[in-house]
Amino acid sequence: MNKATLNKTLFSLILVVFLAALWIISPTLTPHWKIKLGLDLQGGTSVVLRAKPTAEVKTITSDVLNGIISVVENRINGLGVAETAVYSRGSDQVVVEIPGASASENARILELIKSTALLEFKEAEWVPGDLTLLSEKERQDFLGDGELAAVPRYNNRGEIISEDQIVLRRTVMAGNDLKAVNPSTDEFGRPVVALEFNTEGARKFYTATLRSVGRPLAILLDGRIISAPNVNEPISGGRAQISGSFSVAEMQDLVIKLRAGSLPVPIEVLNNEVVGPTLGQDAIDQSKFAGVVALLLVAAAMLLVYRFNGLLADLALLVYSALVLAVLILLNATLTLPGIAGLILSIGMAVDANVIIYERLKEELRGGLPMLSAIDNAFNKSLSAILDGNVTTILAAVFLYWQGTKAIQSFAVTLFVGTLLSMFTALVVTRLFMQNLYQLKFLQPKTQREDA
Amino acid sequence: MSFVKWSKLWFALGGLFIAASLAVLLFNWRTTGQVFNLGIDFTGGTVWIVRFEQPVALAELRAKLSGERVDITTIQAQNSAREDFRLKTIEMSEARREQFAGILQENFGNYELLSFENIGASAGSDLSRQALVLIILVLSGMLIYITFRFEFWTGLAAVLCLLHDMLVTLGAVSFLRLDFNLSMIAAVLTIVGYSINATIIIFDRVRENLRSERQPVPQPDFAAVADASLRSVLGRCIMTSFTTILAVLAVYLFGGVSIKNFALTMLIGFAAGTYSSIFLAAPLYALFRKAA
Numbered sequence: 001m002n003k004a005t006l007n008k009t010l011f012s013l014i015l016v017v018f019l020a021a022l023w024i025i026s027p028t029l030t031p032h033w034k035i036k037l038g039l040d041l042q043g044g045t046s047v048v049l050r051a052k053p054t055a056e057v058k059t060i061t062s063d064v065l066n067g068i069i070s071v072v073e074n075r076i077n078g079l080g081v082a083e084t085a086v087y088s089r090g091s092d093q094v095v096v097e098i099p100g101a102s103a104s105e106n107a108r109i110l111e112l113i114k115s116t117a118l119l120e121f122k123e124a125e126w127v128p129g130d131l132t133l134l135s136e137k138e139r140q141d142f143l144g145d146g147e148l149a150a151v152p153r154y155n156n157r158g159e160i161i162s163e164d165q166i167v168l169r170r171t172v173m174a175g176n177d178l179k180a181v182n183p184s185t186d187e188f189g190r191p192v193v194a195l196e197f198n199t200e201g202a203r204k205f206y207t208a209t210l211r212s213v214g215r216p217l218a219i220l221l222d223g224r225i226i227s228a229p230n231v232n233e234p235i236s237g238g239r240a241q242i243s244g245s246f247s248v249a250e251m252q253d254l255v256i257k258l259r260a261g262s263l264p265v266p267i268e269v270l271n272n273e274v275v276g277p278t279l280g281q282d283a284i285d286q287s288k289f290a291g292v293v294a295l296l297l298v299a300a301a302m303l304l305v306y307r308f309n310g311l312l313a314d315l316a317l318l319v320y321s322a323l324v325l326a327v328l329i330l331l332n333a334t335l336t337l338p339g340i341a342g343l344i345l346s347i348g349m350a351v352d353a354n355v356i357i358y359e360r361l362k363e364e365l366r367g368g369l370p371m372l373s374a375i376d377n378a379f380n381k382s383l384s385a386i387l388d389g390n391v392t393t394i395l396a397a398v399f400l401y402w403q404g405t406k407a408i409q410s411f412a413v414t415l416f417v418g419t420l421l422s423m424f425t426a427l428v429v430t431r432l433f434m435q436n437l438y439q440l441k442f443l444q445p446k447t448q449r450e451d452a
Numbered sequence: 453m454s455f456v457k458w459s460k461l462w463f464a465l466g467g468l469f470i471a472a473s474l475a476v477l478l479f480n481w482r483t484t485g486q487v488f489n490l491g492i493d494f495t496g497g498t499v500w501i502v503r504f505e506q507p508v509a510l511a512e513l514r515a516k517l518s519g520e521r522v523d524i525t526t527i528q529a530q531n532s533a534r535e536d537f538r539l540k541t542i543e544m545s546e547a548r549r550e551q552f553a554g555i556l557q558e559n560f561g562n563y564e565l566l567s568f569e570n571i572g573a574s575a576g577s578d579l580s581r582q583a584l585v586l587i588i589l590v591l592s593g594m595l596i597y598i599t600f601r602f603e604f605w606t607g608l609a610a611v612l613c614l615l616h617d618m619l620v621t622l623g624a625v626s627f628l629r630l631d632f633n634l635s636m637i638a639a640v641l642t643i644v645g646y647s648i649n650a651t652i653i654i655f656d657r658v659r660e661n662l663r664s665e666r667q668p669v670p671q672p673d674f675a676a677v678a679d680a681s682l683r684s685v686l687g688r689c690i691m692t693s694f695t696t697i698l699a700v701l702a703v704y705l706f707g708g709v710s711i712k713n714f715a716l717t718m719l720i721g722f723a724a725g726t727y728s729s730i731f732l733a734a735p736l737y738a739l740f741r742k743a744a
Binding site for chain 2: 040103106107110268269270271272273274275276278279282283286287289290291293294297298301302305337338340341342344345347348349351352355356358359360363381384385388389390391392393394395396397399400403404405407408411412415
């Protein structure tokens with residue numbers, strides 16, 4: 001292939017890539033391809049959780065983290081929100097992101113996520129009298145290995161009217177033998193949670209109720225007594241009901257939690273962030289404007305300083321802008337506010353390589369070389385400086401990505417992609433423009449006169 | 453103009469910038485106990501940004517909340533003459549947060565919670581150490597890369613320039629009491645990654661000029677080579693920094709309030725980087741080579 005054909009091929013190739021990029025970023029032609037916005041731009045709730053080791057689970061392994069992720073995912077999915085993300089961070093953290101959730105929904109989400117949701121059934125007995133009249137030793141004898149607790153009694157408005165003392169004994173079964181959990185109502189129309197056990201659970205439940213006839217069976221969630229119904233006869237068939245004093249919303253959340261299962265270890269909330277939709281939209285509008293201003297300023301500066309070559313650099317900058325957006329879309333990268341700042345920053349950096357080449361070109365022309373060989377020389381001799389300079393920027397971006405939070409990682413990604421692509425547009429696209437255009441006769445003498 | 457001949461002046465100026473920065477850092481540390489105005493990323497705490505339905509005066513808000521440990525600043529709302537408020541408190545329990553929201557509602561009527569961020573104190577404790585490790589890693593990475601591509605003395609001169617840029621930036625951040633959070637670390641690392649570019653342009657020319665000496669000279673005049681190299685690439689060093697500073701300036705002016713400090717930090721850092729690349733890098737290199 002001779003040089004002219006090679007040039008033509010490259011030229012058409014770049015044109016195709018540019019048009020493809022435009023097609024990808026076009027919101028009307030490809031509406032399903034758009035840049036994924038971070039929560040700081042589209043609004044929503046994010047929660048960072050830390051897993052806490054227990055006596056049984058001493059170290060947080062990746063299995064434990066994955067267990068937490070799947071449970072939390074199930075719970076969030078129970079809310080019916082689209083495009084949620086749950087992923088691990090570091091050795092013991094889990095990040096939950098829910099787009100669109102408002103400040104008022106935040107409290108409910110937190111409550112839903114952070115409870116362990118361990119359902120337990122315990123054999124129990126009511127304290128028939130006043131334990132304070134007993135001596136310490138007599139009390140110990142009465143309690144045995146049991147644990148003293150209180151069961152609140154509610155009136156029909158949901159207020160606590162009295163508390164009954166109860167002794168909790170052995171745990172007879174836990175919530176992992178459940179087959180189905182459904183919202184329901186009792187005979188008075190109050191919200192209850194209907195449980196259905198699997199075969200193993202049904203057998204355990206039968207045994208538990210058989211042993212507890214005439215006594216209460218306490219139902220606990222995360223160590224807190226929800227209710228303690230009296231057992232009149234052994235219950236077969238594997239069905240049970242949890243009634244307490246729930247609101248409908250509380251009952252629904254309990255259903256979601258029990259369906260999702262319990263967390264393998266307790267967790268604590270490290271960070272919680274809510275960005276309202278107003279602030280996000282403001283940020284998008286402002287940064288779009290800032291981006292356009294930056295593009296115009298940089299393009300004008302290049303045009304003023306380098307005239308015709310500046311125009312070529314501006315064309316390359318246009319190609320660059322389309323490419324960088326298209327690549328970010330194809331990478332399915334999340335764009336946050338720092339990410340946009342990184343994009344705009346990269347506009348200023350993208351022309352750096354052009355500047356280096358053009359200044360070199362001036363030197364080569366001053367040395368008396370004809371235009372076309374001067375162009376070749378300028379590109380070849382600038383390569384090492386451009387390469388070394390960009391590698392250091394990429395190095396910083398890689399370190400940032402490695403250690404950063406999601407918002408910072410987005411900045412690192414735009415910086416990384418921007419630096420790589422700007423090298424391509426400056427070294428390949430601009431070079432092609434210049435080599436081909438300066439072959440045209442009418443351009444040659446004029447530019448040489450200018451530089452002389 | 454000979455840059456290397458005047459190197460004592462440039463070193464003195466650079467030294468002055470560094471000394472001023474260190475003085476600010478030290479002063480803020482002694483007077484407030486904190487070098488930086490640490491954001492909740494580091495200290496833990498809660499930040500609320502609220503927009504009241506009825507106009508509320510800052511003084512009134514401060515007076516009503518004087519019993520709380522809360523730091524209040526205003527934010528100019530977008531497309532409106534109204535002001536939003538940014539309330540920063542120490543970390544609050546959920547119950548305490550509800551109580552606080554109640555106080556706002558009771559005294560100032562309905563409001564929209566534009567954003568809310570709560571960070572546990574334990575989350576920030578590792579962060580400072582992690583940030584320091586990160587910066588040291590990046591600087592060593594640069595030193596290794598430049599030593600590998602150029603030579604050790606070039607790398608050392610470049611890293612000293614970067615230290616200058618970092619210290620000046622951190623001094624300015626401390627002086628302006630900018631909220632120091634994670635994005636500041638990102639800004640500093642970007643400054644490090646970018647401001648070395650201009651330095652590399654110069655050293656690249658030094659490398660080229662040393663190679664092109666017709667006959668290998670046993671002891672080339674490093675000062676002269678450095679000076680000539682610097683003069684021939686001065687234009688492009690200024691122009692590359694200029695276009696980048698233009699872009700960051702657009703972010704600073706129009707990018708909105710959440711990103712302003714991030715942009716300002718980079719502006720300061722890039723300006724410091726331009727100074728160190730032009731006035732410190734080549735003279736430092738000449739100095740090292742003469743001594744070595």
